[in-house]
Amino acid sequence: MRLSKASWQTYKEIPKEAEIPSHQLLLKAGMIHKSGSGIYQYLPFALRVIQKIENIIRQEMDAIYSQEITMSMVTPGDLWKESGRWDLMENLMVQFHDRGGKDLCLSPTNEESVTDIFRRLVKSYKQLPVSLYQINTKFRDEIRPRFGLMRGREFIMKDAYTFHADKESLDIGYDEMYKAYSNIFTRMGLEFAIVEADAGNMGTNESKTHEFQVIANTGEDDIVYTEGDYAANIEKAATTRVGLEFLNNEDMSEVETPNMRTIKDVCEFIGTKQYQSLKSLVYTAVWPDREEHFLVMLLGDDELNELKLKNYIGCNFLLMTKEETMRDLGLIKGFIGPTNCSENLKVIYDKEIDLNCSYIVGANKKDTHLKGFTPSENCNSEKVQVDLRTAKPGDLAPNGKAVKIKKGIEVGHIFQLGDKYTKAMKAQVLNKEGKKISPLMGCYGIGVTRTMAAAIEQSHDENGMIWPISIAPYQVYFAMIGKTDETKFLGLDIYKELVAAGIEVLFDDRGLGPGQMFKDADLLGLPIRLTLGERDYKVDGKFEIKLRKTGDTEKVSKDELVSVIKNKIKDLA
């Protein structure tokens, strides 16, 4: 592309709404425009990145014999009613109706559509497994869109779906997809981690599910990992603590703790370690038809992992219990404990708590704590023990190594769905015995536009983006400095020669000052910058090649240009 023919505008100042590097740089480099909250226009250079990402995905999907399809973005409400998600996803979906009053929605995901395709297409186990994918626009009316492309409402996603006769086949399909995903993100030049994840509403507890996380400081997810062989999303990570020394079987007594509402205050006052006390949290679990209240007990210096609690309870959502409800349950805020409270309150202990040891807890009495509280002796309610705590650095992973935590951006997620949709939508096939079975499904997503943003988050500097060559909008930024016809002809010649050699070149023939071109080049972050400077060229007849990532430069003569650049491209790949 010649910039003199292109529509491209960069900016010196960036809209204040952009807070993270990818959002700021995409706007500054004129690659995207916002058209509404969480909705963006992709301008030419962004589109080129997107297309490159898509093509890598296509190649890797093709390699595992997944077939590309395109499902409609608008889907009929009837399909969603069959699966039961029409009402369930009401808040996430934009729902509307046509002139005939028929319900429609903008697809936030496509399990229903693909299952519908499947049930019309496949009648026999002999046709299994089936693997289909699409790369398409999704719309999710997110509660809070943010960070530009990182969490948009409209975004591009690759979603793949597989159908299998049995679990064994599903596992094989899942592993293939797992490997394909590894290849995809590796080829994109991204540093990423594959982590054990929480299945959320998508699957059951036995379903395998992994997330692909691009490592970046601005990531929204915490990844708990050890060197080598363990990585899990903090939502899921089940680690254990080390070096705890609990007190044994003390007698229980009341301690006056006026106005000491934090564990820190109480423990300092009594002179114990924070983990020798128990933290009491009150949660209300909500189902469509009922509510239940829970008292969650954790070691004093641990934090609750709400997702673990929600998964254990199996409710629709979880709320902090309201103050008046707490009063009804006999709980005094700041001094809550598992004694003297209502029978309507179910007590759950975190698994790190040794029920036979003694702790400081709230006494459910104003300005009072209990010392020497031993769950097995001083509490008559049922003692349920579950892993509820949030993993911390230094904990031990299942492999016995101490874990660390780093930030990640979830760019891919693979799930085993089971027969949830095939059952609900009666997508059945005949097995060998001629009996109807509901095939097992897997679903596999990649956030294409999010991946573009994640690549920037991972790789940029104060001057702009630094693209991995496999997804850069172009491979080479060719800056031409000089105004004489001679230089212009030379530049155009070189440009044509490079293009003819199959190199992707962005030719800056705008005739701007060198500073402006270099600033734009750095901002756009193409891996290789080629400069034709009239002044220098007259002296030594050479061009300059500079690498965006390292800043290394070298001088090259005209005849070597194509071969040197081709080698650089190879080195960068």
Next chain:
RNA sequence: CGGGGUGUAGCGCAGCCUGGUAGCGUAACUCGUUUGGGACGAGGAGGUCGGAGGUUCAAAUCCUCUCACCCCGACCA
């Protein structure tokens, strides 16, 4: 939805407290000089001050309502 914040030219901001009819920087436009890190000079253009209502002789400014957007939480590729 709860909490916090912002809306004035494409973008970044000042003006608002103490009402008098809008300004700075930058980008974009024209002319000229510049050409290895956003260069300089000159000229011109661009705004229903988010919207509605109210107070007032007079509202960007004060009052009421409303909308949009951003940030913190639940959601997720």
